[in-house]
Amino acid sequence: MSLLPAVRTRDEADLYLELHPCARCGSMEATWTGTATAQGSRPAYRYSGRCVECQEQREFVFALPDGRTTPADAGPHPTTRFGGPQPSALLDPGEWSLVADWCGEAAEVAERQGDDAEAAGLRWTAVAAWEEIGKFLPDGGDAVPAAAFWSTRGRAVYDREPGRFRRRRIEVVRDFHLDHMPWSPS
Known part of the structure; x- marks a missing residue:
């Protein structure tokens, strides 16, 4: 699994997962588990889960910014809900x-x-x-x-x-x- 760009917040990760359905059956539903990991020396966060429709195992590994070990919690305002002042590297x-x-x-x-x-x-x-x-x-x-x-x-x-x-x-x-x-x- 290749490393995806940095995820800023859990809400951004959740949205990315919802926008990328199962390649096998097209279902968007999965039960996800998140764990800290690394890709080489770079901190990363792995989401893995099974598609609820076809049981296909799915996995996404996101880079983490600024030496974080988990995606940040969402901020309290719409400008910070999905991340800070920088544009998303996951969604255009x-x-x-x-x-x-x-x-x-x-x-x-x-x-x-x-x-x-x-x-x-x-x-x-x-x-x-x-x-x-x-x-x-x-x-x-x-x-x-x-x-x-x-x-x-x-x-x-x-x-x-x-x-x-x-x-x-x-x-x-x-x-x-x-x-x-x-x-x-x-």
């Missing part, structure tokens, strides 16, 4: 955009069903995903550069609608989710 802006869209759509369903707690949690995740997209903006730049999209899935999102990665659009959509929060999670 297009993938973060998909997460934000999925959470925004699910929040609307939860709101229609009267589940304000679920809706708020989903909107909070959408806000955090938009914050992650913003971390790819160059200082003083107006848009996320095309070179920031390295995954097939993320590149497809960018190619379909590059305008969604402009600074103003990122801020407007993030603020929309904040404005439609049924209540603020603690």
Whole structure:
């Protein structure tokens, strides 16, 4: 198993695992166990588990930043939920955009069903995903550069609608989710 880029927080690792279904059957469900490990002299963290559908053994090994022995806990605000000020090395802006869209759509369903707690949690995740997209903006730049999209899935999102990665659009959509929060999670 090759070493993946550094994972910043447990929430980022969980999201990565959810976005990478079982290669054998396509199921996204697995029961994961995390353990500290190393790849050569570099500290790493291994997630292993079995697919609940086909029982295929799955494993991902993430590098860890700054000599950590485990991924960090999520921060208290959307800007720190998935990591600090640096952009993700695991998910590109297009993938973060998909997460934000999925959470925004699910929040609307939860709101229609009267589940304000679920809706708020989903909107909070959408806000955090938009914050992650913003971390790819160059200082003083107006848009996320095309070179920031390295995954097939993320590149497809960018190619379909590059305008969604402009600074103003990122801020407007993030603020929309904040404005439609049924209540603020603690």
